[in-house]
Amino acid sequence: DGGITQSPKYLFRKEGQNVTLSCEQNLNHDAMYWYRQDPGQGLRLIYYSQIVNDFQKGDIAEGYSVSREKKESFPLTVTSAQKNPTAFYLCASSTGQPGQETQYFGPGTRLLVL
Amino acid sequence: GENVEQHPSTLSVQEGDSAVIKCTYSDSASNYFPWYKQELGKRPQLIIDIRSNVGEKKDQRIAVTLNKTAKHFSLHITETQPEDSAVYFCAGMDTGFQKLVFGTGTRLLVSP
Numbered sequence: 001d002g003g004i005t006q007s008p009k010y011l012f013r014k015e016g017q018n019v020t021l022s023c024e025q026n027l028n029h030d031a032m033y034w035y036r037q038d039p040g041q042g043l044r045l046i047y048y049s050q051i052v053n054d055f056q057k058g059d060i061a062e063g064y065s066v067s068r069e070k071k072e073s074f075p076l077t078v079t080s081a082q083k084n085p086t087a088f089y090l091c092a093s094s095t096g097q098p099g100q101e102t103q104y105f106g107p108g109t110r111l112l113v114l
Numbered sequence: 115g116e117n118v119e120q121h122p123s124t125l126s127v128q129e130g131d132s133a134v135i136k137c138t139y140s141d142s143a144s145n146y147f148p149w150y151k152q153e154l155g156k157r158p159q160l161i162i163d164i165r166s167n168v169g170e171k172k173d174q175r176i177a178v179t180l181n182k183t184a185k186h187f188s189l190h191i192t193e194t195q196p197e198d199s200a201v202y203f204c205a206g207m208d209t210g211f212q213k214l215v216f217g218t219g220t221r222l223l224v225s226p
Contacts, residue, residue: 031212033213041218041219042203042216042217042218042219043158043203043216045213045215048213050212056211058213090157090158096212099165101146101148101207101214102148102160102163103148103160103214104160105150105157105158105159106157107156107157108156108157
C-alpha cells in the first residue's frame with residue numbers, strides 16, 4: 001500500500017470545472033485502476049489500464065477521462081460532463097500477471113462540489 | 115462478465131462471537147477471490163484471498179472457504195473484537211477483462 005500515492009487528499013470543484021486527480025505508484029506494477037465510492041456504497045470501476053499507453057472503460061466511465069503515458073502514473077480527470085462528482089476516489093495497482101492479481105489501493109481523494 | 119453478490123449488507127455481533135459473510139459469483143472461470151477490509155475514511159486493505167484450486171484458507175482468526183460447484187465463497191471471522199468493526203468487500207476476477215468485480219460490501223459491527 002505504501003507504494004501508491006494519491007493527491008490531493010481533498011479536492012473542491014466548481015461548476016463547469018475540470019479537475020485532475022493524481023495517482024502514482026513505485027511498485028513497478030503494470031496495471032492501474034480507478035474506482036469511485038459513494039457514501040455507504042461499494043467500489044465502482046471507472047477506468048483501468050493494463051499497460052502503458054492503453055486503457056479501457058470500466059462500468060461508469062462517462063464524464064471521466066484518463067491517460068497512461070508513464071508506467072508509474074495514471075491521472076484521472078473529472079470533466080464538467082460528470083454532473084454528480086462528489087465521491088471518494090480510489091486508485092489501485094497490481095502486477096497484472098496471472099497468479100498475482102492482488103490490487104493495492106492508494107489512500108484516496110475526496111472530491112467535493114462547491 | 116462477472117457478477118458478485120454479497121450478503122448480508124449489515125451484520126452485528128457481540129465481541130467473541132463468530133461472523134460469516136457470504137458472496138456468490140457468476141463467472142465459472144473466475145479463479146481469484148480476495149477479501150478487503152475498509153475502515154471509515156480509509157483505503158480498502160487486503161485481509162485474505164483464495165484461488166480456485168484451494169477450498170479453504172486460514173490466517174489466524176480469519177478464514178475463507180470456496181465452493182466452486184455452487185459458485186460461492188465465504189469469509190469467517192472467529193473471536194471477533196471491536197477492532198474488526200469495518201466494511202468488508204469480497205471480489206471475483208472477471209476472466210474476460212482481467213479486472214476485479216466487487217461485492218456491495220458488508221458493514222460489520224462488533225459490540226463490546
